[in-house]
Each structure stands twice: as structure tokens, then as C-alpha cells.
Amino acid sequence: MPTCPHAATSEGGTAGINGNPQAGWLPAEQEGSAQGQRAYQETWTSTEIIRIMLDRGVLSRVVAIANGKGGVGKTSLATTLSGLAAAAGYRILLIDLDPQGNVGEDLGYTGSGTGDDGAGLVTALVAGSPIAVTLPGIRENVDVICGGERLDDLAGLLLSRHRRGVPVTDILAAPLADLLDRSDYDLVILDCPPGEPNLQLLALGAARWLIVPTRGDAASLKGMTRIAQRLVEARNHNPDLELLGVVLFDIASSATRVKREISAEITRALGGIAPLFENTVRHSIAATDSRRRGLLIHEHAAQMEGEPFWQALREGRRPTSPGSAPALAADYAALAHEILTRINSLEAATAEDVLA
Numbered sequence: 001m002p003t004c005p006h007a008a009t010s011e012g013g014t015a016g017i018n019g020n021p022q023a024g025w026l027p028a029e030q031e032g033s034a035q036g037q038r039a040y041q042e043t044w045t046s047t048e049i050i051r052i053m054l055d056r057g058v059l060s061r062v063v064a065i066a067n068g069k070g071g072v073g074k075t076s077l078a079t080t081l082s083g084l085a086a087a088a089g090y091r092i093l094l095i096d097l098d099p100q101g102n103v104g105e106d107l108g109y110t111g112s113g114t115g116d117d118g119a120g121l122v123t124a125l126v127a128g129s130p131i132a133v134t135l136p137g138i139r140e141n142v143d144v145i146c147g148g149e150r151l152d153d154l155a156g157l158l159l160s161r162h163r164r165g166v167p168v169t170d171i172l173a174a175p176l177a178d179l180l181d182r183s184d185y186d187l188v189i190l191d192c193p194p195g196e197p198n199l200q201l202l203a204l205g206a207a208r209w210l211i212v213p214t215r216g217d218a219a220s221l222k223g224m225t226r227i228a229q230r231l232v233e234a235r236n237h238n239p240d241l242e243l244l245g246v247v248l249f250d251i252a253s254s255a256t257r258v259k260r261e262i263s264a265e266i267t268r269a270l271g272g273i274a275p276l277f278e279n280t281v282r283h284s285i286a287a288t289d290s291r292r293r294g295l296l297i298h299e300h301a302a303q304m305e306g307e308p309f310w311q312a313l314r315e316g317r318r319p320t321s322p323g324s325a326p327a328l329a330a331d332y333a334a335l336a337h338e339i340l341t342r343i344n345s346l347e348a349a350t351a352e353d354v355l356a
């Protein structure tokens with residue numbers, strides 16, 4: 001079973017959260033007015049207080065998956081890591097912070113009418129009410145807070161807040177800490193959008209760890225430079241945030257020379273040491289196929305392996321071979337193991353530091 005999710009962090013502490021996390025969201029019509037100015041001051045003050053009171057210990061198992069570029073495997077990693085860790089006994093909360101809402105495609109709820117396109121999350125963050133799980137038990141041990149197009153509204157509000165110089169980094173952190181205080185999740189995974197810097201900051205403000213998936217091409221590496229800038233910015237408010245590692249996506253595991261070159265590029269792009277995960281995610285059309293079916297790759301693989309050929313014939317379907325689904329699922333299983341082991345060993349090292 002997973003080890004204690006409330007492992008020691010550099011801040012430790014159990015102060016808890018007092019007050020209304022989102023008090024003082026300024027209605028647009030008040031901006032610039034004397035009343036608006038007052039509300040602004042109140043917002044600033046309450047945000048500062050919350051930052052001091054925020055118990056980052058409960059956020060120690062929050063992992064953001066981000067890159068400033070789309071199509072680099074963020075959502076695939078977020079959903080598959082969630083599913084695999086859940087199968088291993090971790091209680092998972094998966095939060096979709098992307099207006100594209102692709103988590104729903106991987107988990108098969110897009111178009112089912114069960115999601116809310118991020119409406120619940122946006123309402124809670126704007127009103128300062130507790131965040132609620134949108135889809136509890138979408139898989140065994142996996143709860144989801146939905147994303148989708150309603151997050152565009154939030155991005156607009158965050159931008160106005162950011163322009164006024166009010167940090168956006170605590171807007172998710174505070175209510176998420178409150179939710180985690182009342183629940184028993186072992187791991188929280190945040191799927192981040194490629195654009196919308198303020199939504200990325202919102203995620204990085206709440207996260208303990210950042211995982212950056214990337215392809216090896218120049219545009220993806222540029223996306224890494226952008227997310228590195230966000231990391232630096234977020235750390236001003238969330239000093240616990242650390243880069244857990246970089247995942248090479250859509251690459252042949254045998255491509256040693258290419259991997260070495262990309263590794264050097266990544267280190268340059270991130271301006272320092274970039275811990276690369278040893279396990280990579282191979283290119284495979286099985287990924288597209290499983291998303292189309294609303295299945296995670298290991299679920300897809302198990303289904304393909306478990307189905308005798310005669311069954312498809314009997315049901316009038318064209319029999320297919322398991323193809324590359326099991327191999328891709330194996331990549332993710334090895335990667336998930338490496339990620340969870342790295343979190344565990346870094347937590348153990350931090351706990352030792354605190355005790356020393």
C-alpha cells in the first residue's frame with residue numbers, strides 16, 4: 001500500500017486553513033472604483049493570510065503534469081498514471097485543469113452527460129466554496145474533478161487578477177488543501193493545459209511535484225522552456241514545488257543516441273539539472289485507439305489479450321491482434337513504477353532531513 005500521503009515537507013506544520021480561501025474575488029464592474037480598490041486590498045490581505053496559514057503538508061502528494069506545448073503526452077500520462085496507481089491500491093484524485101477536457105476522452109466520459117466541463121470547479125474557485133469531486137469512482141480508486149471549456153472563464157478571471165498583481169498561485173492550493181484534509185487520497189494528479197499561463201500557475205501553486213513530458217522535437221523543447229519559467233514564478237509562492245522529472249514521450253526506447261541528445265537539450269532548456277526518467281513512452285497507434293474507446297491503455301491491452309479471436313468472429317466483428325497495446329501498457333507500467341518510487345524515496349530523504 002502507498003506510504004503516508006502527509007509526508008514531511010520543508011514547511012511541515014499542521015496549521016490548517018482558516019478563513020475563506022477565495023474571499024474578495026473582485027467583480028469586473030468594481031475594478032478601478034474606490035469600492036473596487038477596497039475589495040482589492042481585502043483580497044490581497046486575505047490572500048497573504050491564507051498563504052501563511054496554508055498547510056502545504058497536505059499537498060505533499062500533489063503532482064502537476066505540465067508542458068507549455070500540446071500533444072506531448074500530458075493527458076495520456078495523467079490518466080494512465082492515475083489508472084495504474086489506482087490499480088496498485090493508491091486512492092487517486094485526478095483534476096483536469098485543461099479547457100480541452102481530454103481526460104474525459106481517456107476515461108470514456110466525454111459525451112456521456114456525466115461531466116460538467118469544469119463548471120463545478122470554476123464555481124467553487126470563484127465563490128470560495130469547497131471544491132467537490134465531479135465524478136467519484138470513475139474507476140476503482142479514481143475520483144475525477146472535471147475540466148473542460150468552462151475553465152476558459154476561470155482563465156479570464158485569473159488574468160485580470162494577475163494584471164492587478166495579485167498572485168494566482170493560492171487559488172487552487174488553499175481549497176485543495178482543505179479538500180485533502182477531509183479525504184484520504186494518496187495521490188492527486190493535475191492535468192495542465194499547454195497554454196493559459198495562469199491556469200498553469202494555479203496548478204503549480206498547488207503542487208509539490210512537477211512532471212514534464214516532452215517529445216524530442218524543437219517545439220516541444222521550447223514548451224519546456226516556457227514551463228520552466230512558470231516553475232520559477234510559482235516557486236516564489238510555493239517553495240515546496242520541485243521538478244520530479246522529465247518523461248520522453250513518443251520515442252523508441254532503443255534510441256540511445258537520440259535519448260542522450262534530447263537529454264542534453266532538456267538540460268539546456270531547463271537551465272540546469274533535469275532529472276530524466278529512465279523509462280520512456282513509445283510511439284504507438286494503440287494510444288489513439290484506446291482513447292477512441294474511452295479506455296486506458298492497460299485496460300485496452302487487457303481486453304485485447306483477454307479476447308479469443310473466435311469471439312469477434314461470432315459477434316460479426318473483425319478480429320484484431322493485441323498489436324502494440326500490451327507493449328505500450330508495459331512502458332507506462334514501468335514508468336509509473338519509476339515515478340512512484342522516485343516520489344517515495346524523495347519523501348523518505350526529506351523526512352530524514354527533517355528528523356536530522
Ligand SMILES: Nc1ncnc2c1ncn2[C@@H]1O[C@H](COP(=O)(O)OP(=O)(O)O)[C@@H](O)[C@H]1O
Nearest residue numbers: 070071072073074075076282283284287288291
Ligand atoms: N504513445 C503514443 N504514440 C503516439 N501517439 C500517442 C501516444 N500517446 C498518445 N498519443 C496521441 O498523441 C496526442 C497527444 O496526446 P495527449 O496525451 O493528449 O497530449 P497532451 O495532453 O500533451 O496534449 C493524442 O492524439 C494521443 O492520442
Ligand SMILES: [Mg+2]
Nearest residue numbers: 074075098102
Ligand atoms: Mg492534454
